[in-house]
Amino acid sequence: MPRPRSLTHDQLASAALAVIDRDGLAGLSMRAVAKELGMSTMGLYRYVDEREELERLVVECVLGAVDTEPPPPEAPWGERIEIMVRRLRDTLSAHPAVVPLTVAHRHRSPGVLRWSETVLAILIEAGFEGERRVVALRSLLAYVIGALQLAHLGPLSGDGTVAISALRPTEFPHMAETARQARNVGADDEFFGGLAALMRGLNT
Amino acid sequence: MPRPRSLTHDQLASAALAVIDRDGLAGLSMRAVAKELGMSTMGLYRYVDEREELERLVVECVLGAVDTEPPPPEAPWGERIEIMVRRLRDTLSAHPAVVPLTVAHRHRSPGVLRWSETVLAILIEAGFEGERRVVALRSLLAYVIGALQLAHLGPLSGDGTVAISALRPTEFPHMAETARQARNVGADDEFFGGLAALMRGLNT
C-alpha cells in the first residue's frame, strides 16, 4: 500500500466546521476548507468526491457527538425523552448553521439513527405502538428542527422581535404586544415550554 | 413619469416560483429567472437590487396567498387554530422547496405577520397570556416549519424510510420495525397527528 492518507475524516469535518462557525454556512466552500487545512483546493478531492460528501462528513461529525446512551431507566419515560431531546438540541445548538445540512443529510447519519433508536426504545417501553409511535418520533424531530431554525434565524431576543414590536400597532396590535412580552422569554423557556406541551399532548 | 414598468412584482415572483417548482431551490438563479421572463440577465436588476430581494418576493408571493381571515368564531378555539395551521400548511405544501426561504425571510413577510396576528387573536380569546401565549405561537410555527421540511426531504412513504427499514435489524431493531409501520402512515395523518398532540399539550 503506497502513501497512507495524511488526513482523517474527522480532521476534514473539523476544518469544515471551523469554516462554518467562522463564516456561516454560506462561507463553506471547497476553497475555504482547503485553505483551512493548509492544502490546495484540489487536494481535498482526494478525500471527498464532491462537496455534498464533505457536507455529510460535517453532519456526521456534529451528530456523531450526540450522547445516545439510554438515560437512567428509573426516571419516568417523559423525562427520559426530554433528556434525549435536550442532548440533541445542545449538540446542534453548538453549531446552529449546520441544522439545514442536518435536515438534508439526516437519512445517512448514524448519529440520528442511533438517537432515534434510543428514543424509540423509550417510546416502546412507554406503550407507544403503531401509528402513535411513528407520529411521536416524527413530531419530536420536526419540533426540534423547526425550533432550532427559528431560534437561529430570529431569536426571540433579537432584531426581528424588536422590529415587530415597532410595527404599526393599528395593523398588528396583537403581534406588537406579544413581541414586547417575548423579549422577556429566554430561548430555553421557549424551547422547553413548547417541548413540554408537545410531550403532554403525545401522552394523552 | 417616463417609461412605466412592464413587469409587476407578482410576475417576477411567479417566474421565480416556476423555476423553483421545476428545478428546485438550487435551480433558482438570476439567469434562470431572466430566461423564464424572456429578458436578459441584467434586465432583472432593474426590478430587484439583489438576489435576496427576489427571494423575498417569492416568499411574499407564496405567503401572501394564505387566507388570514378569522375562522368562524362559533368553532372551539382549538379547531380554529387547526384551521389556521392547515391553511398555512396547504399554502406551503404547494411549493415545499420555498420553505427554507420562508424561514429566512419570515420577519419581513406581511403574509406571516397577518397569519400570526389572526392566530394570536384566537389565542388571546382562549385565555393565553404572557409567556404562555408566546410559547404557543412559536411552537406552532416551529412545528409547521420542521414538519414541512421533514416531509419534503424525506416523506414517510419515501426512499429514506424504505432504506431505514432495510437497515441491519441487529443494530437498529426499533428503527427497522417502526419504519416498516411508517409506510402505512399518510402524510396528513402524520402532520395532523403531531399537531393534535401539540394542541392538546398547549391547552393544559
Add this chain to the structure above:
DNA sequence: CTCGTAAGCGTACGACATACGCCTACGATC
C-alpha cells in the same frame, strides 16, 4: 533499488452574482 499507486497541486472551464456603462423608449413639458 525499482515501480506502481495514491497524494497533492495547477490550470482550466462553465455557472454564478453583480458592478458598470451604453443605447433606447417613453411621457411630461413646452
Add this chain to the structure above:
DNA sequence: GATCGTAGGCGTATGTCGTACGCTTACGAG
C-alpha cells in the same frame, strides 16, 4: 408635435464557486 430627462433593458467584465483533467512527487511492497 418637438424636446429632454428618466428609467428600461442589454452586453461586457470581474471575481467566486464547484470540479474535470493531467502533472509531479512521495511512499511502501517486492
